[in-house]
Amino acid sequence: MTALIPPLPDLLWEPIIRAGLAEDFGTGGDATSQAVIRPGQRLRAVFRARHEGVVAGMSGVRLAFTLLDPSINVTILKEDGCRIAPRDILAEVEGCAQTVLGGERTALNLLSHLSGIATATRQVVDAVKGTKARICCTRKTLPGLRAVQKYAVRAGGGSNHRYRLDDAILIKDNHIALCGGVVSALKAARQRAGHLMAVALEVDTLDQLEMALSCNVANVYLLDNMAPEMLRRAVSMVDGRALTEASGGITPETAPAIAASGVDVLSLGWLTHSVTALDIGLDIDL
Amino acid sequence: MTALIPPLPDLLWEPIIRAGLAEDFGTGGDATSQAVIRPGQRLRAVFRARHEGVVAGMSGVRLAFTLLDPSINVTILKEDGCRIAPRDILAEVEGCAQTVLGGERTALNLLSHLSGIATATRQVVDAVKGTKARICCTRKTLPGLRAVQKYAVRAGGGSNHRYRLDDAILIKDNHIALCGGVVSALKAARQRAGHLMAVALEVDTLDQLEMALSCNVANVYLLDNMAPEMLRRAVSMVDGRALTEASGGITPETAPAIAASGVDVLSLGWLTHSVTALDIGLDIDL
């Protein structure tokens, strides 16, 4: 089976899964399984969707079991990026019953969260179909989870904004104020940024945009909290000399009108900071 | 100022904040601040609520700045557990401008998330006021964040379920099936559990409950997905010999009726797995 989206190496999943398992096993391990399940007992279980959506996080599911016991069998049936329907089986896991139940919650917690992100992303991506607009997340992620949350956005058909503070320049109102104006901020940015580093500028008004355009420095203009009509005028002013990005309270409902304004990118913080987990369960075969 | 809720030691916050800062600083640090802000420049900024709610995560806010630069001044004005209104100032931070802007996103990401949990919890706690029911979270937390997510539930007036697999026995349908029935599962649990370890049993039907009650082993009966009337009958059957806990799709809207059934505990997974971040911003004083 070919991956639908380029995978992240296990190297990036493993510390997250280890953290989840360590939080769950604590000092004594799974007291319930130890008490009521025979050590030798085996079990087969399936991850089953209870809601439609897009799946993300299957590497984490696999590791939640194999880090507990390398001899367990995990079969992935729905790769990250797949659309899934209720009752679809996403993966099977077969092995020592104590291991299957021991890894269950860690696997489900991450899978449901990341699939929730992928599902929400896909919803907005679908909403703007037919426009050229990309759907993009932000740096509003949870500590320790940025790599996998950003990956889940890609699994949902979205695109990523900056990964960190060091991979692009993004000049906001505070920077402008501290630096003494848009022009001096842009000049400083261009001069000191690495030659492979893009410069983005956040603007609130068309006047600001006009002044910035005259500098011819920014690669991207982040048009903050503008209505579709104003976005349209901004896009027209930029006229292909740079990319345009709309941001500020965009929802699946407002996305189509915003995308229709001709902006290149819509960025939405809630894709990663206020996501609803996708409902997925582990059903035991008995 | 006295803490409203017992604090967690920094020991538990620090690795989370370090992870967030490391994700944001990467290899090169904050390229924008480096490019457009003078190293010596100082800044004062305030964390301001944009929405009403309950605050949680102030230790994380403080550490997001002091781990970057111990000489920075952070003043907490709203302790964890406080109800806040839009425009309330939650904290002030004053120091080197590059540090203030460098720690901003890590601080806001965690604060907004945990305050979102505290706010949601408080909403449900308020909804069941007048009943004896406690509002409780589950183990449906995000990897690496369990300690602070559970703490945020307490900040919202809620209570915590198991922290891990090792601190209480919770027998679910799968365990019963694997162990050969409710009675043998309960006996095995009581015999092998530590003497300070509670035993909880999840039941789906009143018949199961009746059988379990005859064993007189469980300290808590988790009544899964029962309607209020059925819960009322279950509470009456248990008759104070153990605690009763309702779970399964409980919302702020359904909580009052469920609590009115007389159960001791309502447990809600979404408090930690599907939380909406509380909208809080960092405003610069210029």
Added chain:
Amino acid sequence: MTALIPPLPDLLWEPIIRAGLAEDFGTGGDATSQAVIRPGQRLRAVFRARHEGVVAGMSGVRLAFTLLDPSINVTILKEDGCRIAPRDILAEVEGCAQTVLGGERTALNLLSHLSGIATATRQVVDAVKGTKARICCTRKTLPGLRAVQKYAVRAGGGSNHRYRLDDAILIKDNHIALCGGVVSALKAARQRAGHLMAVALEVDTLDQLEMALSCNVANVYLLDNMAPEMLRRAVSMVDGRALTEASGGITPETAPAIAASGVDVLSLGWLTHSVTALDIGLDIDL
């Protein structure tokens, strides 16, 4: 071979073994083996008991070699929890001679220590056979080793007390003094403890016990430093309404009389803090 006791996942053993190996290999590795043994040379060796006892720590033995070289063959012949006699072979290890000798000390250090704990525990468990009393360890463990020391107690037939400060309430004299008395401490505990969290109270006198019993809050009474006769009276006062636990200087010699008092639990700190290592050696097959 079926495990005699529920195993701990390798996840909990691995950091301990890595620490031990790192302490031993340092910067340059095993200078002696490097100097006097040919890289290609193979070796077979057996772990052999030099004293009777109970074995614990075999997962650690396996990892001490496989973390150095995954291709090494380790065969466990005596599972954790087995009683062993002098000259019994506990495990065989076969592979590259440098690896066998490189992992030897790490393996033996942990195995001898944990088997010492299991052996001491078994001695006390056997001493109270015929009573209902469980033998229990405390939180008097060594930093970094709590999970495996508590596991070794289980391997010896014992039971575990609290794992940590967060999984049960244990009110001691200092808490009572700070809280203003037994009654207010118990009330505060019951109100604020999680619903799955047991409340234990340490009492020194029967008067304290009487006052505490009137509150009907504690799940366990820890009867500290009481003579058997006084324990008998305490047990009779509690009369099955809670569990009773004796503690304070209990030895294999005094345990039978204490257990005969009818208490449910005997807890002994020295099982983990002052254990004599079990004498086990690695014999080379040449």
Added chain:
Amino acid sequence: MTALIPPLPDLLWEPIIRAGLAEDFGTGGDATSQAVIRPGQRLRAVFRARHEGVVAGMSGVRLAFTLLDPSINVTILKEDGCRIAPRDILAEVEGCAQTVLGGERTALNLLSHLSGIATATRQVVDAVKGTKARICCTRKTLPGLRAVQKYAVRAGGGSNHRYRLDDAILIKDNHIALCGGVVSALKAARQRAGHLMAVALEVDTLDQLEMALSCNVANVYLLDNMAPEMLRRAVSMVDGRALTEASGGITPETAPAIAASGVDVLSLGWLTHSVTALDIGLDIDL
């Protein structure tokens, strides 16, 4: 106050104390203190000896509190290496009551263990007073604790053997067998060892010793399990050309006769692997 023995930097204590605190605080922190102690309440407590001995581990005691809360006051009254009598106060700690009680067990667990090692070492050192023999520990330490266990031996007036496998060559029977004899092992060792690396050889018989002496390579002869008379003959054979070390089941009772044989070093594994914790308590000032 001048340290009695050269201190270890906190760098080596800190991970051990962090591990101990993490094991104790888990996910939820100190449930008992949270439930029954007001957050603002302050407390003063003293570490008091309940038994005579030698103290070791005071840096760990200090860190057990300051890592929880840097504002706590810890005053060390008995430095590592001090002889202490029952009821002696070793240290005072004053600060937030939740912190004092939260760090108590981590502090006591390490302090009692290391002071137990220092006390046992001092007992043997005193037993051989008047001879030139040093008392030495081995690599039979617990994983993660080697640096502090070896330090405790120094605090008790003892000396350290190898720290690791990489700082000296120690040729044992297995090495000799694998290398094809004492002579070839010694030659290989001398040729391949670093020029600052000592070579020690374990011998069981005087014949072996004689053969080894003819090579004139070893800096130290480890005389294993020899009776005092045989040791005396070995010392006479070596005649100052190398150091001599006695090992194998040495106790405080047998040490004087062994030391009287004229050997330079007595090495004892049980100083670190089978130590009895020194009884020390934390008394609250109320």
Added chain:
Amino acid sequence: MTALIPPLPDLLWEPIIRAGLAEDFGTGGDATSQAVIRPGQRLRAVFRARHEGVVAGMSGVRLAFTLLDPSINVTILKEDGCRIAPRDILAEVEGCAQTVLGGERTALNLLSHLSGIATATRQVVDAVKGTKARICCTRKTLPGLRAVQKYAVRAGGGSNHRYRLDDAILIKDNHIALCGGVVSALKAARQRAGHLMAVALEVDTLDQLEMALSCNVANVYLLDNMAPEMLRRAVSMVDGRALTEASGGITPETAPAIAASGVDVLSLGWLTHSVTALDIGLDIDL
């Protein structure tokens, strides 16, 4: 004193210095100081240049001492980026003699290495003065040291290339071959790269460059191993539509001619992979 270049937060220096100190202190700490220096003895010492150059790494120097003992006094006299002459004093350190000598090697090892990088960079930067060319490092860094090596290049007046594989697209010959040609590689890159991510293309010939220019996708053309005359033609072909970068065996001697070709960037791997340490010593004030 104002920093000459934007500093890196201690967060990025600390793990490196901890690693260095841990490697040096091992299990037993500084045996020499422990043996020959009184614990109470104090010392003042200065870091003194023995060669001219540019300094980088002063945060590391400070941490090498303060991580051992927070009470030590470290005064930085030459900030990172300063040009220094032989016998210049770079920093003073005053405190416990065992700490000063204990941190010496860790401090010097990092300082000499990073100052070597800064010095080499400055040499090339000076060599191309008068042209517009920037001097740039590559990803040819040592594991664990990338952040500080890249920082040292900035301290020497240079600029940084990609920090990692995730912050820009760099298409090399292997990618082109695997993707089926320059055009399809560029199209795939533009389509799938984040909107803030630059696309660079490595070309070996002017034909390749011409084909690439027709796609109008790449932001940077990396002109590999071209002689100055060929570079001049390439620059002229690109004609300001993208940035041009020369790479391949550039030395301080060849840099001026290459820079004179009009390229925007010269990138040199040896600045970080084959650097000569700057000779700096620690002189004790006695």
Added chain:
Amino acid sequence: MTALIPPLPDLLWEPIIRAGLAEDFGTGGDATSQAVIRPGQRLRAVFRARHEGVVAGMSGVRLAFTLLDPSINVTILKEDGCRIAPRDILAEVEGCAQTVLGGERTALNLLSHLSGIATATRQVVDAVKGTKARICCTRKTLPGLRAVQKYAVRAGGGSNHRYRLDDAILIKDNHIALCGGVVSALKAARQRAGHLMAVALEVDTLDQLEMALSCNVANVYLLDNMAPEMLRRAVSMVDGRALTEASGGITPETAPAIAASGVDVLSLGWLTHSVTALDIGLDIDL
């Protein structure tokens, strides 16, 4: 194939390779491969020498790929310690193209650096062939890399000095000054050093050497910055009663004359602190 030099266990390589990969993959992974290479595409590539030298670091090469993907095939053709000629193939790697290209830089960065050390060492070792002198490195290593840098010296035919501050005593001028003279420093060292710990003394003059020889304590005399003739006189004064070591600015050119003086050891800091990377490339088979 038998290893030419005793290997280091993967335990010591793994954290270094993980650090390198983490620095390269960052948050998003390899953006270029994700954009332009099909996930299913496979690749075969060879590590090929572009310069003659001695290879070191093959375990790191293997881990750079297998830590990304355990199913990749890595075949080592030239073991550490081998002399290699330009165009020699050192290793083959075959597997998923994204993995091969993803691990490339981490593998090459470490391999080139360590092979540079081995090559430089071998050059000096060869230069002194025919004398008894060993070539030795120092503690002038890079933080986090000491174990592998010292290993690379051994791969080049060299020998290691102290690994750390705790494995031998090395008395320098500062220690002598602080201790009140050579004689008191030597006496303190002998008395307090472990019995397996060598004592080395650095001397600048023959007078110092004479005074030191009269104490008969040092095992090694480090003759600092002496010309060959003076070294010859020093060797003659020591006359086999201890080892002699020359240090201070030794190059491949000056080494033969210094070695001819009869010293036992030449130590050279630049072998690890100022090494030129060996030119090795990864060639793709297409």
